[in-house]
Amino acid sequence: MEPTREPESSPYQPPIPAETQTRRPSRVWLLVGIVAVVLLVVYAVFRLGSSGEAPPEAGDDVVRDSDPGIDGIIAADAPASSFVVGDCLTSFTSPLEPATIVECETPHTAQFIGTADLDPDIPYPGKPDTTEKAAEACKQIKLDTDVLTSQRWEYQFSQPTGGSWEAGDRSVDCFLAVTSPDETATGTLLPAESAEETES
Structure with a gap:
């Protein structure tokens, strides 16, 4: 009987179960x-x-669509510095915040009705007095009563600060906004002659 020999070691190794396999x-x-x-x-x-999209334009550089489509949008999310008298606005929250400029026959929630100047000879009257004088100045702007009586409106305006007053600023930008957030208006609040003056 031949002696049994230990099998030579084989280069083959049995697979390691997946849960114990580790590789560095x-x-x-x-x-x-x-x-x-x-x-x-x-x-x-x-x-x-550099996606090719132009950054949002500010100030007077805002691009206005001279031939708005059926949505009536002239400029979407326009900065407040680009508003001009007569602009009808949607998404309006304040005279200092961006809003979308639309044709006035498109439903909107506010309109930039004009500017007024406060008395240049008086000292800065302080916030409550300035607000009162600004409201009085805005109420002097002539409006189309037919459109005015079709909704409930409130005056909103930007006014000089103490610093800008010292620099000579007396300008007040006047807006009318519908009072209910669920309502919109159509048509311009400005009489025809005011609208013509604005366009020329």
């Missing part, structure tokens, strides 16, 4: 992964910064 990633691959993530972030930032 090569440092090179780890470094490649980090570089790839950094490059993706840089690419995304570059694409967002």
Whole structure:
């Protein structure tokens, strides 16, 4: 009987169950992964910064659509500095906040009805007095009573601050806004001759 020999060790190893398999990633691959993530972030930032879309325009540079479509939108989310007398507005929250300028025959919630100047010779009257004088000045603007009586309105206006008053600012921008957030108006509050003066 031949003696039994131990089998020679085989280069083959049985598979390790999946839950116990562990592999250490090569440092090179780890470094490649980090570089790839950094490059993706840089690419995304570059694409967002140069997507071809013009940044929102401010002030007098706002683009006004001279031929609005059926929605009547002349300029969406226009800054307050771009409003001109006669503009009818939707999404109006205050004379200092952006709003969408629309044709006045389109339902809207406010209109920029005009500007007024306070007495240049008086000292800065302080906020309550300035507000009262600004309201009085805005109420002197002539309006179309037919449109005025079709809704309930409230005056809103921007007025000089103490600092701008010292610099010579006496201007008040006057707006009328519908009082109910659920209502809109159509038509301009300005009489025909005022509208013609605004357009010329």
